[in-house]
Amino acid sequence: xxxxxxxxxxxxxxxxxxxxxxxxxxxxxxxxxxxxxxxxxxxxxxxxxxxxxxxxxxxxxxxxxxxxxxxxxxxxxxxxxxxxxxxxxxxxxxxxxxxxxxxxxxxxxxxxxxxxxxxxxxxxxxxxxxxxxxxxxxxxxxxxxxxxxxxxxxxxxxxxxxxxxxxxxxxxxxxxxxxxxxxxxxxxxxxxxxxxxxxxxxxxxxxxxxxxxxxxxxxxxxxxxxxxxxxxxxxxxxxxxxxxxxxxxxxxxxxxxxxxxxxxxxxxxxxxxxxxxxxxxxxxxxxxxxxxxxxxxxxxxxxxxxxxxxxxxxxxxxxxxxxxxxxxxxxxxxxxxxxxxxxxxxxxxxxxxxxxxxxxxxxxxxxxxxxxxxxxxxxxxxxxxxxxxxxxxxxxxxx
Amino acid sequence: xxxxxxxxxxxxxxxxxxxxxxxxxxxxxxxxxxxxxxxxxxxxxxxxxxxxxxxxxxxxxxxxxxxxxxxxxxxxxxxxxxxxxxxxxxxxxxxxxxxxxxxxxxxxxxxxxxxxxxxxxxxxxxxxxxxxxxxxxxxxxxxxxxxxxxxxxxxxxxxxxxxxxxxxxxxxxxxxxxxxxxxxxxxxxxxxxxxxxxxxxxxxxxxxxxxxxxxxxxxxxxxxxxxxxxxxxxxxxxxxxxxxxxxxxxxxxxxxxxxxxxxxxxxxxxxxxxxxxxxxxxxxxxxxxxxxxxxxxxxxxxxxxxxxxxxxxxxxxxxxxxxxxxxxxxxxxxxxxxxxxxxxxxxxxxxxxxxxxxxxxxxxxxxxxxxxxxxxxxxxxxxxxxxxxxxxxxxxxxx
Numbered sequence: 001x002x003x004x005x006x007x008x009x010x011x012x013x014x015x016x017x018x019x020x021x022x023x024x025x026x027x028x029x030x031x032x033x034x035x036x037x038x039x040x041x042x043x044x045x046x047x048x049x050x051x052x053x054x055x056x057x058x059x060x061x062x063x064x065x066x067x068x069x070x071x072x073x074x075x076x077x078x079x080x081x082x083x084x085x086x087x088x089x090x091x092x093x094x095x096x097x098x099x100x101x102x103x104x105x106x107x108x109x110x111x112x113x114x115x116x117x118x119x120x121x122x123x124x125x126x127x128x129x130x131x132x133x134x135x136x137x138x139x140x141x142x143x144x145x146x147x148x149x150x151x152x153x154x155x156x157x158x159x160x161x162x163x164x165x166x167x168x169x170x171x172x173x174x175x176x177x178x179x180x181x182x183x184x185x186x187x188x189x190x191x192x193x194x195x196x197x198x199x200x201x202x203x204x205x206x207x208x209x210x211x212x213x214x215x216x217x218x219x220x221x222x223x224x225x226x227x228x229x230x231x232x233x234x235x236x237x238x239x240x241x242x243x244x245x246x247x248x249x250x251x252x253x254x255x256x257x258x259x260x261x262x263x264x265x266x267x268x269x270x271x272x273x274x275x276x277x278x279x280x281x282x283x284x285x286x287x288x289x290x291x292x293x294x295x296x297x298x299x300x301x302x303x304x305x306x307x308x309x310x311x312x313x314x315x316x317x318x319x320x321x322x323x324x325x326x327x328x329x330x331x332x333x334x335x336x337x338x339x340x341x342x343x344x345x346x347x348x349x350x351x352x353x354x355x356x357x358x359x360x361x362x363x364x365x366x367x368x369x370x371x372x373x374x375x376x377x378x379x380x381x382x383x384x385x386x387x388x389x390x391x392x393x394x395x396x397x398x399x
Numbered sequence: 400x401x402x403x404x405x406x407x408x409x410x411x412x413x414x415x416x417x418x419x420x421x422x423x424x425x426x427x428x429x430x431x432x433x434x435x436x437x438x439x440x441x442x443x444x445x446x447x448x449x450x451x452x453x454x455x456x457x458x459x460x461x462x463x464x465x466x467x468x469x470x471x472x473x474x475x476x477x478x479x480x481x482x483x484x485x486x487x488x489x490x491x492x493x494x495x496x497x498x499x500x501x502x503x504x505x506x507x508x509x510x511x512x513x514x515x516x517x518x519x520x521x522x523x524x525x526x527x528x529x530x531x532x533x534x535x536x537x538x539x540x541x542x543x544x545x546x547x548x549x550x551x552x553x554x555x556x557x558x559x560x561x562x563x564x565x566x567x568x569x570x571x572x573x574x575x576x577x578x579x580x581x582x583x584x585x586x587x588x589x590x591x592x593x594x595x596x597x598x599x600x601x602x603x604x605x606x607x608x609x610x611x612x613x614x615x616x617x618x619x620x621x622x623x624x625x626x627x628x629x630x631x632x633x634x635x636x637x638x639x640x641x642x643x644x645x646x647x648x649x650x651x652x653x654x655x656x657x658x659x660x661x662x663x664x665x666x667x668x669x670x671x672x673x674x675x676x677x678x679x680x681x682x683x684x685x686x687x688x689x690x691x692x693x694x695x696x697x698x699x700x701x702x703x704x705x706x707x708x709x710x711x712x713x714x715x716x717x718x719x720x721x722x723x724x725x726x727x728x729x730x731x732x733x734x735x736x737x738x739x740x741x742x743x744x745x746x747x748x749x750x751x752x753x754x755x756x757x758x759x760x761x762x763x764x765x766x767x768x769x770x771x772x773x774x775x776x777x778x779x780x781x782x783x784x785x786x787x788x789x790x791x792x793x794x795x796x797x798x
Contacts (some may be wrong), residue, residue: 001594001595001596001624001625001650001652002652003506003507003652003653003655003656004505004506004507004508004509004512004563004656005509006505006509007505007506007656007659007660008656010656010659010660010663011659012658012659012662013464013659013662013663016464016662017662037461039460039461040458041458042458043457043458044456044457044458044459048459049454049456052451052452052454052670053451053452053454055448055451055452057443057448058442058443059439059440059441059442059443059637060443060447060637060638060639060640060641061438061639061640062436062438062639062640063640065412065415095494095498095642095664096664096665098663098664098665099494099664102664106403106405106406106530106531107402107403107406108402108403109403110403110404110405110532111405111510111532113403124663124664124665127659127660127662127663128663131505131531131660131663132505132530132531132532133509133510133531133532164403195400196400197400225400226400238458238459239459240459240460240461240665240666241459241460241461241462241666241668241669241670242459242668242669242670243494243665243666243667243668251400253400253401253402254402256402257402257403257406257407257409259411260406260409260410260411260412260526261406261409261526261530263411263412263415263416263526264409264412264497264523264526264527264530265494265495265497265498265501265523266495266497266523266639266642267639267640267642268642269640269641269642269668269670269671270640270641271451271640271641271668271670271671271674272668272670272671275670
């Protein structure tokens with residue numbers, strides 16, 4: 001009895017599949033810095049837990065398939081602060097950004113259709129797409145260019161008549177890129193020209209550094225019927241375990257399609273929606289503090305990486321990741337070696353190998369993603385470990 | 400810009416799509432008995448809310464993709480009471496039974512494959528399957544036979560070389576059928592003969608009446624590599640809003656495939672898993688009380704239906720639904736008429752039309768599902784409303 005071809009050919013998560021090596025390293029007494037996963041150590045705003053503590057229900061009943069009205073109202077108010085004006089029925093609550101992406105792909109694409117991403121891209125786009133027989137095509141962006149877009153012609157070459165949408169993450173995971181207003185406009189123009197959708201995964205919207213201007217895809221009235229905004233409380237409020245995401249769009253056909261899928265899975269958890277409503281009511285000061293902390297961490301990691309011989313990366317401007325080219329034969333092998341055969345004063349670290357973040361074969365083999373989700377003191381030590389590991393690694397290879 | 404064909408052709412939920420008519424009826428001052436949806440009024444065990452009140456976390460972090468180990472342990476212990484012995488890695492926690500079903504279908508079927516159900520079936524199987532381009536084929540069962548299976552030859556005729564699995568709900572929604580040990584054994588034999596899977600949706604396992612013997616598909620060692628058990632806390636503990644389900648199987652390839660899908664969506668909500676762990680630790684006395692209450696409700700509804708002229712149904716033996724053949728031209732039209740144009744002493748009721756619960760075209764047009772999820776006093780009044788409505792309906796038609 002074979003499993004389906006679509007699942008058999010699905011790669012296992014490059015973010016999570018090396019966890020057994022990390023567990024073995026910990027068992028062997030090593031301290032492992034978990035820089036593989038975007039799990040921040042930032043405290044979740046207390047409003048979430050307070051709201052849950054106050055829940056007074058006798059029957060934990062189904063919620064509306066589209067989500068609780070009060071949570072949707074809180075999200076409407078949040079969007080207003082970014083000059084985005086969505087009606088109540090233009091927002092649907094999902095099980096994390098993950099379900100938002102899956103439902104967007106199913107609603108837009110039939111089997112054999114494709115979506116276009118900027119590679120390296122958030123690797124789970126691939127998982128969602130291949131689970132439902134949709135192809136992911138990558139516009140290749142490079143560490144040397146800070147992962148900004150190539151020229152319009154290069155982008156258009158990737159599209160074909162089966163392309164239904166761009167799915168773009170801005171600020172970008174795994175690259176930390178923040179697209180310029182000109183880049184965003186170029187994508188909007190292409191989408192209009194080619195009559196396709198833009199699924200804008202903007203879950204890191206608040207994590208933009210150095211006073212850079214941030215332009216949302218939700219700010220283009222000329223494209224509002226083809227833009228879908230994906231959001232989540234996971235990173236925004238350090239509440240990854242809440243699994244509350246959302247889809248927002250002014251396209252009624254799109255929202256109608258998504259609602260059918262939502263009715264099939266009945267609803268999103270009630271308790272988590274109650275907590276998430278309070279998250280979206282968090283005073284904006286919260287972001288200033290958090291943003292400042294991440295910027296310090298970014299500086300710590302980037303300054304350390306710059307000094308490492310043979311390491312290539314540009315300063316990331318957003319999110320909390322940096323994608324680096326390493327002077328190694330194979331980043332996955334290198335990470336496994338660090339966990340299994342290396343330590344520096346009893347410590348080692350884990351990163352995510354980047355090959356699985358590319359749609360194009362053969363790219364990213366010597367690249368890795370570092371999530372700067374620990375305090376600066378810890379990150380300094382982790383970067384020291386990386387520096388020493390790169391010196392000691394038998395597969396060292398400078399390109 | 401068209402939406403995908405798979406979503407455009409998906410039916411909207413027959414359980415939920417008439418809600419706007421019910422809302423309008425309520426606005427017009429009518430009392431509406433909501434017998435359309437399996438939302439019980441039974442109190443959720445307090446352990447759920449107590450556990451959540453005690454949550455003391457600073458960071459609401461990602462959980463394991465497969466689910467919290469403590470919840471899985473609680474489910475293992477629960478299965479032992481049914482003589483089912485699953486290892487830790489043979490159980491995966493899902494976003495409700497809904498995600499369990501979706502992931503099972505994706506893992507077993509490629510586009511163009513089919514699953515075989517006993518129709519009328521839980522209508523959302525259709526939604527999940529069509530979202531991922533899998534066909535649903537129905538073994539027709541009839542109200543006159545209490546919705547038991549036809550002979551083996553009839554069942555085998557429905558299968559073809561694209562059939563990957565049975566998906567069977569036992570006790571059955573919408574029919575209330577409880578399959579006999581012989582029926583279950585027959586399905587197991589067919590699955591082995593035809594080398595296909597059995598996805599056993601046993602979320603109503605505790606809701607079996609009249610001291611009937613219940614046989615789980617998890618009790619056949621000869622088929623343990625092809626059986627997948629779907630479960631959920633929704634009905635079992637009246638916690639529909641928790642959205643905690645699970646998949647259990649001894650087939651390692653299957654569980655490996657599901658785990659890849661789980662890693663893609665990262666994890667299930669932490670807080671709800673903490674609550675659900677306490678649900679699975681609820682003393683078994685709870686079920687006796689609840690079972691007794693539902694049995695009384697079943698009696699109330701069934702006794703009333705028996706007396707209604709032209710209504711056909713057999714006594715349901717499990718779950719909390721009864722599927723009835725009505726003396727009307729079209730059950731959906733009748734329900735809309737009840738909500739829009741009828742009341743009995745200011746009251747009316749809502750049911751789910753059954754046509755959307757069939758895979759075969761043209762069946763179920765004069766059938767409806769009644770969920771007996773209110774107190775007996777309320778149900779008596781609701782049945783009186785139904786009796787009067789059937790007399791007054793202009794489209795009355797006795798077959």
